[in-house]
Amino acid sequence: MSAVEVNQAGGSAATPRFTSARVAVASLAAYFAIYLSWQAFHWLPGRQQLGQAFLIPADMAALCATWMAARRCESALRLRSFWRWMSAAMATQTVADIFLLKYNIQYDQPPFPTVADAFFLAFYVLLLGALLHVPVAPATRAKRVRILLDGAIVVLGGGAVVWYFALGPIAKAGGQGTLAMAVSLAYPVGDLVLLAGLAAVLLRSSPPTLKVALLLIAGAMIASIAADVVYGYGVLHDTYKSGDPIDTLYVLEFLLFTLAALSQRTARPDDEILGNWSQPTPRASWMPYMTAPIGFGLLIGVESGRPFFPDLSLVLILTMIGGLVAARQYLALRELAAAEAKLRHSEGVKDEFISVVGHELRTPLTSIRGSLGLLEGGVFGELSQEAGSMVTLAVANTDRLIKLINDILDIERMDAGRLDLDLAPVKAFELVGNAMQIVQMTATQAQVTLNTEVSEDLTISVDADRVIQVLVNLLGNALKFSPRWSTVTVAARPERGHALFSIEDTGRGIPGDRLETIFERFRQVDSSDAREKGGSGLGLAIARDIVEQHGGRMWAESEVGQGSVFYFTLALVGEDDMDGV
Amino acid sequence: MSSRLLFVDDEDAIRVIAAISLERIGGWKVIAAASGQAALEALQDDGPFDAVLMDVMMPGLDGPSTLERMRDGVVASELPVIFLTAKAGDSERERLLSFGAKGVIAKPFDPMTLSEQLRQILER
Numbered sequence: 001m002s003a004v005e006v007n008q009a010g011g012s013a014a015t016p017r018f019t020s021a022r023v024a025v026a027s028l029a030a031y032f033a034i035y036l037s038w039q040a041f042h043w044l045p046g047r048q049q050l051g052q053a054f055l056i057p058a059d060m061a062a063l064c065a066t067w068m069a070a071r072r073c074e075s076a077l078r079l080r081s082f083w084r085w086m087s088a089a090m091a092t093q094t095v096a097d098i099f100l101l102k103y104n105i106q107y108d109q110p111p112f113p114t115v116a117d118a119f120f121l122a123f124y125v126l127l128l129g130a131l132l133h134v135p136v137a138p139a140t141r142a143k144r145v146r147i148l149l150d151g152a153i154v155v156l157g158g159g160a161v162v163w164y165f166a167l168g169p170i171a172k173a174g175g176q177g178t179l180a181m182a183v184s185l186a187y188p189v190g191d192l193v194l195l196a197g198l199a200a201v202l203l204r205s206s207p208p209t210l211k212v213a214l215l216l217i218a219g220a221m222i223a224s225i226a227a228d229v230v231y232g233y234g235v236l237h238d239t240y241k242s243g244d245p246i247d248t249l250y251v252l253e254f255l256l257f258t259l260a261a262l263s264q265r266t267a268r269p270d271d272e273i274l275g276n277w278s279q280p281t282p283r284a285s286w287m288p289y290m291t292a293p294i295g296f297g298l299l300i301g302v303e304s305g306r307p308f309f310p311d312l313s314l315v316l317i318l319t320m321i322g323g324l325v326a327a328r329q330y331l332a333l334r335e336l337a338a339a340e341a342k343l344r345h346s347e348g349v350k351d352e353f354i355s356v357v358g359h360e361l362r363t364p365l366t367s368i369r370g371s372l373g374l375l376e377g378g379v380f381g382e383l384s385q386e387a388g389s390m391v392t393l394a395v396a397n398t399d400r401l402i403k404l405i406n407d408i409l410d411i412e413r414m415d416a417g418r419l420d421l422d423l424a425p426v427k428a429f430e431l432v433g434n435a436m437q438i439v440q441m442t443a444t445q446a447q448v449t450l451n452t453e454v455s456e457d458l459t460i461s462v463d464a465d466r467v468i469q470v471l472v473n474l475l476g477n478a479l480k481f482s483p484r485w486s487t488v489t490v491a492a493r494p495e496r497g498h499a500l501f502s503i504e505d506t507g508r509g510i511p512g513d514r515l516e517t518i519f520e521r522f523r524q525v526d527s528s529d530a531r532e533k534g535g536s537g538l539g540l541a542i543a544r545d546i547v548e549q550h551g552g553r554m555w556a557e558s559e560v561g562q563g564s565v566f567y568f569t570l571a572l573v574g575e576d577d578m579d580g581v
Numbered sequence: 582m583s584s585r586l587l588f589v590d591d592e593d594a595i596r597v598i599a600a601i602s603l604e605r606i607g608g609w610k611v612i613a614a615a616s617g618q619a620a621l622e623a624l625q626d627d628g629p630f631d632a633v634l635m636d637v638m639m640p641g642l643d644g645p646s647t648l649e650r651m652r653d654g655v656v657a658s659e660l661p662v663i664f665l666t667a668k669a670g671d672s673e674r675e676r677l678l679s680f681g682a683k684g685v686i687a688k689p690f691d692p693m694t695l696s697e698q699l700r701q702i703l704e705r
Contacts, residue, residue, distance in 0.1 A: 355668070359638065362667035363592060366689035370598035377693040379605050402689055 024065075024262055028255050031057065035251050048108075051243015052101045058254035059097050063090035065261035069213075076267035078135040079207065083264065085130035089123050090257065096120045104242050113183040121183070124190035131197035134214070136204040147203045153288035154199040155192060157295030158225070162188045164299055166229040191225040199288075212263040220256035223249045286326040293322030351416050358409045362402070369398045407538035411521065414545045421463040421549060425573045428458035428492040428499055435471035436490070439479060447484045450475075453491040459573040460499045466546045467570065473539040474503040474566045481507030481564075498552070498569040506563035515556050519544045543568075585610045586699075587627075589620040589635040589647070590665065598692055599634070607696025617642025621650055630660060632703060634686070637666040637677065645680045652681060663702055665690070 096119030234240030
């Protein structure tokens with residue numbers, strides 16, 4: 001079994017044929033078997049050099065496999081960058097092992113630390129970089145806190161073990177020069193950092209396409225941590241030599257990385273879309289709970305002075321408690337997942353219900369609005385003044401009802417996350433112009449002047465129709481509360497990397513304690529406003545929702561009796577979005 | 582001679598209102614059909630038409646299916662079709678346009694401006 005063969009097998013797995021992946025896995029297994037038999041019987045001489053040489057094909061297999069995995073993710077950019085970081089990490093490891101081989105050939109007792117160690121440590125940085133590039137689902141604040149707590153337990157448990165078994169003894173040993181000490185401490189510390197990164201990834205939901213790969217990477221890292229603890233200790237005490245049995249864990253680590261990369265099938269762009277991911281499962285919930293007994297079980301061993309034969313009953317009880325807590329937590333999380341699924345289902349039913357109700361209400365309203373409209377428009381002859389004003393009243397209130405239904409359906413769509421934004425670069429003054437056109441008639445009727453102060457070159461990346469809806473909502477409000485002969489001003493200017501829009505009126509203003517509640521649904525400053533001013537009480541809630549879905553912010557400032565200003569921010573167009581303008 | 586429009590909707594009241602609005606304000610000659618099936622028959626027997634204004638949600642043959650059958654046939658394969666829908670929304674509008682409709686008008690419509698909306702869509 002040569003390195004070339006392993007690499008080719010790993011490489012050819014890029015084709016979707018199942019057999020080549022099988023050949024690759026079989027080759028990896030065969031390589032590991034050969035290595036194990038060499039470790040057991042040393043059927044070839046040159047233990048130190050050959051032992052080190054054995055690592056390099058495993059590194060290279062991992063390098064090729066991760067590189068091919070990145071190629072298979074051409075259309076899923078975040079997955080691709082994850083595999084590229086992995087690939088870079090594997091490359092530094094390969095270089096490091098080649099350097100170490102060189103030193104092993106040159107010296108019987110290679111110096112420490114060397115340039116090889118620099119590459120070995122760079123490997124941790126790159127691997128952490130890879131873990132940080134795993135696409136993870138955004139979590140709510142409560143979930144983030146939970147993940148942080150779980151991660152802290154894992155790191156504390158792992159940290160205790162690493163401290164008592166590696167860092168402590170290394171620090172105590174001393175006498176080796178500061179650099180040597182720092183480098184040998186850096187290995188277990190690097191492992192701890194990776195452990196934290198891995199915990200953060202495993203505890204959140206990640207794309208299903210990475211599920212197998214992440215589990216294999218977790219296995220590889222556990223092998224790595226175990227090996228590094230021994231390596232860091234041994235190298236400082238001059239007891240480690242390349243080709244020692246502990247190297248088996250390093251070989252295993254890189255074969256597992258290779259398998260992880262092989263498990264990545266050709267990715268499609270929608271593999272990264274959060275909605276297509278399965279919901280987070282409680283599968284990783286055992287991690288923090290089992291870390292505690294494992295970590296402290298080992299500590300009991302250290303304290304009792306018999307590291308591998310500690311007081312078993314104590315360790316057993318600890319493990320049982322940990323296991324029971326983990327099982328209990330698993331059940332609780334499963335219940336939660338079931339409740340969430342049920343909630344999603346009933347939300348789906350509610351959406352469907354509201355959508356049907358919306359349709360069923362609109363059909364008769366079409367007839368009512370239609371016949372009233374024909375009457376009001378004088379299609380059947382002029383109406384008497386009284387009759388005319390009655391019909392106008394009926395038309396206005398029918399329109400109000402229609403607006404309410406439309407607003408409710410909009411809110412519903414936003415709650416269900418079904419408001420798809422069609423983002424495109426657009427000039428701010430065009431949007432403002434469009435919105436002004438829509439409300440011009442209302443402004444004329446209210447005898448209010450509309451004024452604009454919009455920077456000409458302000459370009460934003462937004463869903464134009466939705467932003468016009470926001471502007472029309474805010475302008476409509478401003479007009480409703482503006483006294484006759486007053487002016488409503490729409491302005492837009494760049495401010496701290498955003499476009500800042502403002503709509504200013506000189507109406508009666510909003511009391512300070514209402515400045516936030518007005519954005520809540522069905523909240524108006526005065527409950528009689530709904531009757532007097534029309535409006536559904538949903539306009540501002542919808543406007544703020546739309547702005548927030550664009551990643552912007554909306555707020556109001558006001559002085560009672562002087563008027564109000566409504567502000568909102570939207571993202572300016574980036575350099576690379578400018579092509580479409 | 583005024584242009585001929587086929588108006589398809591399963592609601593009696595809406596057919597009456599739309600016919601009055603389109604004939605008196607827009608000057609169309611309106612032939613009304615109460616279902617997708619009836620629309621296909623009218624296209625065969627009462628043609629030729631200049632445009633079709635059709636509801637989306639109808640029992641039996643709905644708007645998009647009717648449009649599909651029209652496109653498969655000989656008589657109305659090129660006829661501009663505009664949908665009327667009570668399910669307005671950006672995604673719904675796009676879905677309807679993807680069937681090959683020339684435009685979409687939301688319900689409830691204003692009878693005084695319906696003809697104008699229709700004219701603007703047809704002139705596109």
